[in-house]
Amino acid sequence: GAGVSQSPSNKVTEKGKDVELRCDPISGHTALYWYRQSLGQGLEFLIYFQGNSAPDKSGLPSDRFSAERTGGSVSTLTIQRTQQEDSAVYLCASSSPARGLQAFFGQGTRLTVV
Amino acid sequence: AQSVTQLDSQVPVFEEAPVELRCNYSSSVSVYLFWYVQYPNQGLQLLLKYLSGSTLVKGINGFEAEFNKSQTSFHLRKPSVHISDTAEYFCAVTPTSAGNQFYFGTGTSLTVIP
Numbered sequence: 734g735a736g737v738s739q740s741p742s743n744k745v746t747e748k749g750k751d752v753e754l755r756c757d758p759i760s761g762h763t764a765l766y767w768y769r770q771s772l773g774q775g776l777e778f779l780i781y782f783q784g785n786s787a788p789d790k791s792g793l794p795s796d797r798f799s800a801e802r803t804g805g806s807v808s809t810l811t812i813q814r815t816q817q818e819d820s821a822v823y824l825c826a827s828s829s830p831a832r833g834l835q836a837f838f839g840q841g842t843r844l845t846v847v
Numbered sequence: 848a849q850s851v852t853q854l855d856s857q858v859p860v861f862e863e864a865p866v867e868l869r870c871n872y873s874s875s876v877s878v879y880l881f882w883y884v885q886y887p888n889q890g891l892q893l894l895l896k897y898l899s900g901s902t903l904v905k906g907i908n909g910f911e912a913e914f915n916k917s918q919t920s921f922h923l924r925k926p927s928v929h930i931s932d933t934a935e936y937f938c939a940v941t942p943t944s945a946g947n948q949f950y951f952g953t954g955t956s957l958t959v960i961p
Contacts, residue, residue: 766948775853775953776937789948824890828949834879834898834941836949838891 735759737839739825745845746815754810754842758827765808766828766836767800771821779823782808815846849874851938853952860928861960868923868955870912870938878940880921881949882912885935894936897921908932933959 738757746752758765767779778792782802793799797815802808812819822843826836854869872878882894895906902914912923921938938952 764948768951776951778948778951781948783948826891826949835881835893835896836939837893838883840890 737825737827737837739823739839739842741842742840743843743845745847748817748846749814751811751813752815752844754812754823754825754844756808756810756825756827756839758806758808758825759829759837760806762827762829762837763805764828764836765802766826767808767810768824768826769821770824770841776824779810812844815844817846820844820846849876849878849940849942849950851940851950851952853936853938853955855955856953857956857958859958859960862930863927865926866924866928866932866957868936868938868957870921870923870952872919872921872938872940872950874919874940874942877943879943880912880914881939881941882906882910882921882923883937883939883951885937885954887934891937894923928957928959930959930961933957 740755763784765782769777780800781789797813800810822841824841826838828836850873852871860866880897883891884894885891895904897904897914905911910925914921935954935956937954939949941949
């Protein structure tokens with residue numbers, strides 16, 4: 734597609750429920766990133782996929798968080814047993830050396846845990 | 848490992864005044880450097896980038912940045928700010944070797960005062 738697409742744009746969930754956030758990267762981009770941005774905070778790295786290599790999961794805050802990337806394209810970030818501190822904007826980005834290396838960001842998913 | 852430090856978390860400046868947002872990085876390898884801007888309630892978009900060549904890089908909306916390798920800095924400047932420049936600004940680096948992720952600073956909130 735023309736840009737990075739994330740869905741849903743907003744998600745309100747009850748504490749303890751599981752949520753899935755979706756990211757459709759720009760077609761052909763080999764790298765995909767997930768970041769979290771809490772209110773008034775900077776970008777917190779979560780996970781990084783690059784081609785067929787094993788993902789860098791070093792930023793995932795707990796084992797309640799997981800992510801997968803199917804077929805080198807769409808990615809899903811799953812948060813199990815959500816807590817109120819999980820409330821944030823979750824940003825996805827993709828990049829490719831052929832597109833000048835820059836990361837292209839989606840509009841984000843605003844997650845609110847009540 | 849790479850890291851990015853944005854020394855100022857908040858920068859208030861009067862309209863039509865000049866502004867400099869500071870960015871320093873730490874890396875044992877060569878890096879490419881980027882500035883991203885996030886306007887209120889919007890996603891991140893690229894402001895400018897340094898890949899090679901002239902160390903003075905011009906970006907959108909009248910912003911420019913200068914890469915200083917000896918000081919490992921990439922400060923962002925604008926000679927005269929507008930109200931519309933009020934936003935969050937993020938500095939980022941990525942190693943020049945292929946297959947590496949982006950490392951972001953914590954961001955600087957620029958507020959332009961009328």
